[in-house]
Amino acid sequence: MTRWFAIPLWQRVVAALILGIIVGRIWGPGAENIKIVGDVFVASIKMLVVPLIFFSLVSGVAAIGDLRKLGRVGGRAMLLFVVTGQIAVWLGLWLGTVFGPGLGVDTSAIQMGVTPPPNDTTWRDMVMSIIPQSPVQVMADVAVLPLIVFSLLIGIGILMSGEDGAPVQKIFDSGSVVMQKVTAVVMELTPFGVFALMSWVAGTLGFDALYALAKLVGLNYLGCFLIIFVMYSGMIKFLARLPVIHFYRGIVDAMAVSYSTASSNATLPVTLRCAERNLGVSNSVASFVISLGATINMNGTAMYLGLATLFGAQVFGVDLTWGQYFLISILGTLGAIGAAGIPGAGLIMMALVFGAVGVPLETIAFVAGVDRIMDMMRTVTNVSGDAAVAVTVASMTGEIDREEMISADDV
Ligand code: ASP
Secondary structure, three states, rough: HHHHHHHHHHHHHHHHHHHHHHHHHHHHHHHHHHHHHHHHHHHHHHHHHHHHHHHHHHHHHHHOHHHHHEEEEEEHHHHHHHHHHHHHHHHHHHHHHHHHHOOOOOOOOOOOOOOOOOOOHHHHHHHHHHHHHHHHHHHHHHHHHHHHHHHHHHHHHHHHHHHHHHHHHHHHHHHHHHHHHHHHHHHHHHHHHHHHHHHHHHHHHHHHHHHHHHHHHHHHHHHHHHHHHHHHHHHHHHOOOHHHHHHHHHHHHHHHHHHHHHOOHHHHHHHHHHHHHHOOEOHHHHHHHHHHHHOOOOOHHHHHHHHHHHHHHHOOOOOHHHHHHHHHHHHHHHHHHHHHOOOOOHHHHHHHHHHHHHOHHHHHHHHHHHHHHHHHHHHHHHHHHHHHHHHHHHOOOOOOOOOHHHHOOOO
8 A cells, every 4th residue: 555655646647547558458348337437536626626726716816915016016927827828728729720639539439428519608698707696606517717706806805804814814725725635635546547547548449549649648748848948938038038048947946846746836835946046036026926826827738728629629520610719718728727736637627618619528538548648748837937927027027136047056
């Protein structure tokens, strides 16, 4: 037992993935019988969505400390978060369109559940659906967008209440820690879920499905590389006006930790240290931008949501209109904002985007087996983005020590 836990989770997951494919190939369609284990895994992840977003977002906003700071630094940071998030989803959509990773998969063996009908929402409906008319209903329906709005407002309310709000803030801080622990427990199911889902995919769908998944993984990595080395380099060079190479040298530690943990939250202390010590960002800007960013700035996840939605649409032959592309781009950005900085969060958020454009939710079970490998790279992208935004905002507001960034050798 202890030997099992001594092996890092990601290694157990990779082993489960390979074993799952082998067993599935040998077992054939009979592997359908163990899909239930995968379904339990995916359902357990879904269980976490509401409490995770609620606690982590409220405690993230409340951590800012005061409203004026929220405006000055927060405004710039939010703008960068949203703009880069939008670019990232469109990159995912573009990669998915150009390379068509989900084309040519025979899905006749998949037993379909209920496919959400494509919803032709008007702008009016969309605006109204963001307002959390009944917070309890919002939670019961797992409606992520109004939940985000509600959480932000509670966070702002806490900031406005000063001393009187402190006990409530404490509850959210503590709730957020507790939810991370619950998530860690659920994540222990990953090797079993991955094993079952991969045998099901390999056994019932054959090589074309595995090939499609391999392409999806490849494109996920390509998209992340483009975001890190093109978009962030551009930000550092043209917005922050700092030497790009020093930036990457300064965040190597955070990149390594995020790749192995697949969690922006778990990497947070390392990212903070890199930003302050190696990149010369002031403590107040670093702590605010990076802790908020760990919860809401997820460009790797945003790119992936765009890519995965197209993948699902291609696999199941759903035609998407331009209007739906725009909807995906908005929901992808918002989904990335709503995703918690923990392993598997991107997978959880897929339901939000899929449901809105009529892509079958079966796609989630289909890709869940390879999600962890993609998650690791998404997280590196997310964490590097937090550091890039912190450096840029710090440089715009005069809160960076340029000398320190350039001369830092001890990285
Ligand atoms: N694991 C990612 C993170 O912590 C989120 C995701 O699943 O995309 O940043």
